Amino acid sequence: MTTILYHGEPNGPSLTVLAAAFEKQVDVTLERIDLAAGERHAGAVPRTMEIDLSIEGEGPVLVVDGTPMADSVFVACYLDDVGAGAPLRPADPYARWQTMAWCRYVIERIAPAAAYIGLSDAPPRAVPPGIASVDLADRWRAAVEGQVDQARLDDSRSKIAQGVDKVEAQLADGRDWLMGDFGIADLESYAWLAGMPRLVPDAFAAHPRTSAWLDRVKARPSVARALALATTPVPEAAWAPGPEINRWG
């Protein structure tokens, strides 16, 4: 079995999948691509419907025996299924539901907000050729042209603040990790929130448990190893167009 992971800078979805692969001790060949230059849409990365239409936007692609997979939470579930390391999801069905419902909240609410805020701070230079999805191409164009909608930016900041409140509440009983044992919920939440203290500092003020949790995740050997792959001094400031903001609001 050959497994290739095409990944960007260790931030957002690339960080989740890199760290999950390391946690699970899965033998992967790492291939770095510049997501912010649109390299997922050209070159060696295999293109299928599932890659072109990934809800996540610009994220990593794991190719297993020729089948490319996108969307970091589900790629992490795959790695959890096949890898030897400690489980990244609980065994109990209700606890697993908590993990999946939590991750759904992150990918639907926090991820689009973080990507919008991050991109408005560090817009990509040019719209790459070859983007199959019309709506993803629109998000690229808006980001490159610096079209930042103030209402959306404000709403995104409040989504980050709500997300941080949720993390703080989850940690209120003094636990180290969001779901008890370390897992996908910690990785995915950290991956999208790691760049936010710099851009939305108010959301993190008076949230000591969240700040300590961010430090703990960052110190995790798998996460540290992923972060060591960065080619920029501040990987948490590296963004590419992410998931769209829910059209219903």
Add this chain to the structure above:
Amino acid sequence: MTAATDRVTLYHWEPNANSGKPMLTLFEKGVAFDSHYLDLLNFDQHKPDYLAINPLGTIPAMTHGDKVLTESTAIMEYVDEAFAGPRLMPDDPVDRWRVRWWMKFMDQWLGPSFSMIGWSVFIGPSVRQRDPAELDAAIERIPMPERRIAWRKAISGAFSAEEMAESQRRVALGIGFLEEALGKREWLASDSYSLADINGFNLAYALPLSQPHLSNDALTPNILRWLRAIYARPATRACWALGRTDMAKRVTILESEPA
């Protein structure tokens, strides 16, 4: 008799979209459950009795003993894992990834476009005739601000032409993607019937009626084959029998013979 600690209650609206996903999953697994019908058009989901179960006021929710579950797709995975009965996730880990990929694609990209059309042609007109003051009060009780906005838009018919055109563009494209995927496999995400099919059926069961120029036996034979195969399952018949509105009754279009 089931002990109170194991009792399953599902709070749902019609067998359609998010409500129908856990409903059909429970029927496929053969899990006995108490059906608690909430009339979405009467704003039952924002009344105190239900907010005590799910403070966000979203439908569906499920209780299993003293556990409360929300988020329809996550509930489906729970039902598959927590109960005996036929497995609704494939054995192969890549196939399991594909099931989840399709569910997310439908939940977050295709579904919202279908529902924008559905709200503008069905839900809005269904409630618009009521007393405006009463409607306003009902909307004010909705816990989530984004749902308040959606209801206001649905009732006033204020979805912009641009929003509707984008929804229609996605529906047309999504029909093409479904047809392509179902041309590769018997079922949507794997070679066995899975949660992705249950999710997809809830989204697409009325396609030949709602989008007849885009989905029919000539243009999308694989979608029609797939919808009829799911409708033929006893669990689907039992589930749709719980429908009370003309919306759910649209499923009978699948009783037509292939052209």
